Amino acid sequence: MASKGGGFITAFIGAVLGSVLTIVAISQNLIPIGNMDIPNENTGNPTTSISIEGESMENVYKAVVQKSMPSVVGITTVTTVGDLFFGTRQASGVGTGVIVDERGYILTNSHVVNDGAANQVRVLFYDGTTQDAEVLWNEKALDLAVIKVDTSGLPVAELGNSDEVEVGDLAIAIGNPLGLDFERTVTQGIISGLNRSIQIEQNLVMDNLIQTDASINPGNSGGPLLNSRGQVIGINSAKVSTGEGLGFAIPINMAKPIVDQFIEKGEFQRVYVGIRGIDLEYYKQATGEDFAVEEGVYIVDIEPSGAAEAVGILEGDIIVELGSSTITNMSTLVRELYKYRPGDTATIKILRGTEEMEFELTF
CATH class of the missing domain: 2.40.10.10 (Trypsin-like serine proteases)
Structure with missing residues (x-):
């Protein structure tokens, strides 16, 4: 059996060695670096700058948390749901959000707000206060939502690339x-x-x-x-x-792009192709038809006066590409459309029978 003294000496040497390695890692820039703001404990707003660059001894995890924590909020929801045995009932949920604008815009998941169906949404801030929020926008295909509280001067998260x-x-x-x-x-x-x-x-x-x-x-x-x-x-x-x-x-x-529109205009306007579509995979399963491609969006219907009708796209065409992106299903089409704004143009490639065709859409 090893002596207690021997164990202590071993642990002590390990601790010293760990400290030395940490110092070397920081001095050699092996630990990620960057400039960060430490929030004021009373207001939550950044007031002091601390550098974790070069020779800094600050722990990167602690610095990241100190910078980011004030802009993270808790989100609670109440939703009316149907119950097979008890009829309708109130269900509660909990999630998280990120403040993206000091005027009260908060980014979260669509499913956190029950895809827009929540009856009540409340936000818990870093300082312990709570406030009701309104769901401004949500998209199930992206699992993203923007909610807003009626306040200003909030600490904002820095968005990366x-x-x-x-x-x-x-x-x-x-x-x-x-x-x-x-x-x-x-x-x-x-x-x-x-x-x-x-x-x-x-x-x-x-x-x-x-x-x-x-x-x-x-x-x-x-x-x-x-x-x-x-x-x-x-x-x-x-x-x-x-x-x-x-x-x-x-x-x-x-x-x-969604956050930017809310910050600039206070609202988000989504573009539309002007079609009703279904995943080609599921259309093939339902009809048993065979096509020249395996994936895409089968156009079930063309909306009058839409962008698709204006350029001559027809019911039965299959969308296979938008811009430079391959379209495999409705989810990918929806996600690609969020890159565009009203008035933008994009090339759309469709398959009509066995012929590939390109059109210039104006949203």
Whole structure:
């Protein structure tokens, strides 16, 4: 049996060695670097700047949390649901959100607000105060929503660039994993994968997701996935967590055009092709018909005076490409359309029989 003294000496040496390695890692810029603001404890607004660049000894995780935490909110909802045995009843839910504008705009998941069907939405702020919120916009296919509280001067999260994220990058998640009893729980890990696709429902696939091994559980939904500079690179979605150690986030660049419109105009106006469509895969299953392509959007109907009708697209055509992106189903078409604004133009490629055709759409 080893002596207690020997165990203490071993532990002491290990602690000293760990400290030395940490100092070396920081001095050699092996720990991620960036400039961060420390929020004022009373107001929540950034007042002091602290650098974790170069020779800084500040722990990167602590600095990221101090910068980001005031802009993370808890979200509680009440929804009326049907019950087979008891009729209608009130169901409560808990999620997380990120403040994206000081005037009260908050980004979260669509499923956090029950895809817009919640009767009541309340926001819990960093200082412990609560306030009712209104759902301004939500999109189930993106699992994103924007809600708003009637206040101003809120601490705003810094949005990063998810196109620059690489596998192996540091990742930090903040949220309420098991309800408000564990509010603002911080978990950390790395970016484990990019461009992941997950089947959510029979007719809904979420694409281009960021995969992380940072723990994400129900209640984390709508919270930020952060990089080493404290910038939001994704919105966590427990709805697409499918296994132990697997977490997924919606890239923040997918939400930026929507957030920008709300900040600039106070509203979001979505563009439309002017069609009613169905996944080609499901149309083939229902009809037994065979087509020259395996994936796409089968056009069931053309809306009068829409962009599609204006350029001569017909019922029965199959959309296979929009802009430079391949269209495999309705979910991908919806996501691509969020990149455009009213008045924009885009090239759309369709298959009519065996002939590929291109049209210039004006939204």
